[in-house]
Amino acid sequence: MSSKVCRNCGSTDIDVDQARGDAVCMTCGSVLEDNIIVSEVEFVETGGGGSSAVGQFVSSEGGNVNPSFGENNHYQGMGRESRAQTVQRARHSINILGHQLQMNKHCLDTALNFYKMALTKHLTRGRKSAHVIAACLYLVCRTEGTPHMLLDLSDLLQSAEDVQTCFQQQWFL
Structure with missing residues (x-):
């Protein structure tokens, strides 16, 4: 029993399961909370005799889940936070x-989605970030029919050929 109250039926018979990370109303079955964050640290023994923390690290800033702990307390998956x-x-x-x-x-949101696609397909490697971003914005201009030209973006970045080359390499090859 918990001090929480169900939003659906008003019952106070709430099952909070720290292992599953959820809170469920025992009367109507509504899931009141899921992915409850716990502040406890649990370690398991690895096959080689070492120890490893269980779970994921969550930044104090919240929002994004940070890397998982791995073998011998070394971080794994650092690329997710970097991405x-x-x-x-x-x-x-x-x-x-x-x-x-x-x-x-x-x-702007569409350009960000194009950037994410380019990032996923590794089309950002070896290119200046500003040029990739300009190419994504230009792609939006072309698809949405806005009155902007490649020259407008090139003027902002002072590099006409670089933006054009990046655009052609990303979207036409």
Whole structure:
């Protein structure tokens, strides 16, 4: 029994299971909370005699799940946090360039989605981030029919050929 009250039926018979990470109303069966974060640390013994923490680390800033703990307390999956930071930096740059071109939020969100696709397909490797972002914004301009030209983006970045080459390599090859 818990001090929580069900939003659906008003019952106070709530089962909070820390192992599953959820809170369920025992009267109507509604899941009141899931993915409850616990502050306890649990370790398991590995096959080689070492120890490993169980679960995932959650940053105090919240939002994104950070890397999992792995064998011998070394981090595994550091790429997930790095990718989130890369996407966050791209979102910021897209917003800056997009606002200079007076593009609406829908276009900026679409450009970010194109950037995420390019990132997933490793089309950002070996290219300057600003050029990839400009290519994504230009792609949105072409698909949405906005009156912006490649020259407008190139003027903002002072590199006409680089943006054009990046655009062609990303989307036409």
